[in-house]
Amino acid sequence: MPIKESELILNPDGSVYHLNLKPENVAKTVILVGDQDRVEKVSKRFDSVEFKTQKREFKTHTGAYKGKRISVISTGIGPDNIDIVLNELDALFNIDLKTRKPKETITSLDIVRIGTSGSLQNDIPVDSFVLSTYGLDLNGMLHSYQINAVSNPDIEDAFIKQTHWHINKARPIVIKNSESLEKSLESEGVYKGITATAGGFYGAQGRVLRLPVQDATLNHNMDAFKYNGLRITNLEMETSAIYGLSKLLGHRAVSLNAIIANRANGTFSKNPSQVVENLITFTLTKLVEL
Template sequence: MSIAASELILNPDGSVYHLNLRPEHISNTIITVGDPDRVDSVTTYFDSVEFKIKKREFHTQTGTYKGKRITVISTGIGTDNIDIVLNELDALVNIDLKKRTVKDTLTTLDVIRIGTSGSIQKHIPINSFLISEYAVGFDSLLHYYQSDSVQEKDVTKALKEATSWDEFKSHPYVVSCSKELFNKLSSKHTFKGFTGTNVGFYGPQGRVLRLKLKDNKLNEKLAQFKYNNLQITNLEMETAGIYGLSKLLGHNAISMNAILANRATGEFSENPSKLIEKLIVYTLNKLVE
């Protein structure tokens, strides 16, 4: 059955609506970054760049690094944008855009997030690299999809009980990463983590400027939570959405985190740009090993 024009929106040139991309513009290896300016920070290491385009917060470049074709795309901040990026990237490889039908043979993408994050555990220091083995979403994105099959519901249940989760907050969801990509990108230089994906930077992550928090001990509860060998390690704003949608769509996903802040000790990196640059180089080299 053909997908209606109102559901799969295309631009006059045949590109997908928000990303402004056509299938030939992307590789099967996708690096996502939050900041549009960080796309250039990644592709500056490329041997060559064949394609560039910008639309809204979505900045895309495709090129080669040590002979491997890679696409780098900025998502902006938050899982609302992840919903757009993951669905439209999947449409580019798994939907015939002219016929508006799902292809008989589906393509699997490797999606690698390179982003920043803050640790909530004292033993994970600033200026370190953390790979998210699991992620818990404190947003509601995955609950709009039939997603029970990809959720770790036992972990979610234990987390809600341990934190006395407020009924007015979104129901959390827990998803694991791609084991293949985790093994490929892990090393003695990386920490293994369980990442919390928040719906905001201030209140949802326990920061207080002028507004009082409804639960000012939530970060402490999250840091103390343990389930088997799992312990929540860090907070950011995209990983759980990337993991959830990638699993549902049949793609591999991993989140690489540059730990800029340690919320438990109050420290912040003195040179965040240098740390992010090191993580970019580390990730690119691991991808081509």
């Protein structure tokens, strides 16, 4: 049965609604960035750029880097935007947009996030890189989907117990990355661990301006969390949503973060732009080797 027009919305030119893309506009290797200005920081390194578009905060450049076709797309901030980007990206490859029917053969994408984040651990300094072995969903967006097959309840239960997670909050969900992509992108000096994904920047991440937070001890308890050698390395707003939706849709995903702040010791990078540039160089070099 065809997917209804109200569920899969297309623009008059046949492109998907938010991303403004047609299937031929996107590569099977996709770099996701939050900031739309970061798209050009990546694509300026391409040998050629074949396609550009932007609608709202969703900006896409597709081109070639050392013979490898790559698309870089800005997602904006937060798991709600990831919900839009991942579903529409998947639709471009795995739904026939003319018949509105899912394809019988699934195309799997390689999805790599280049983000910025704050470290939760004293020994993970500013200006370093973190590769997320797991995404820890604290925001609840993934509960909209049937996630039992891709979640890790043992780690989730340990997190709930050790952090005294409040019963009124959404149950945390832990999602593994793509192990094959991890092996391709790992490197000596790159830290690994669980990346927690919050649904906001201030209260959701324990920042207090004028409003008191529900649990003032949560960040400390997250810092101290341990499970079979795993710990929570950093806190941001996208990774768990990328991991969860990628797993459910059959794509490979890894999240890399430039650490520009250390929440444990209160430090901030002296040159955060350069740290991001360094991570872009690192990522492109690794992707060409895939």
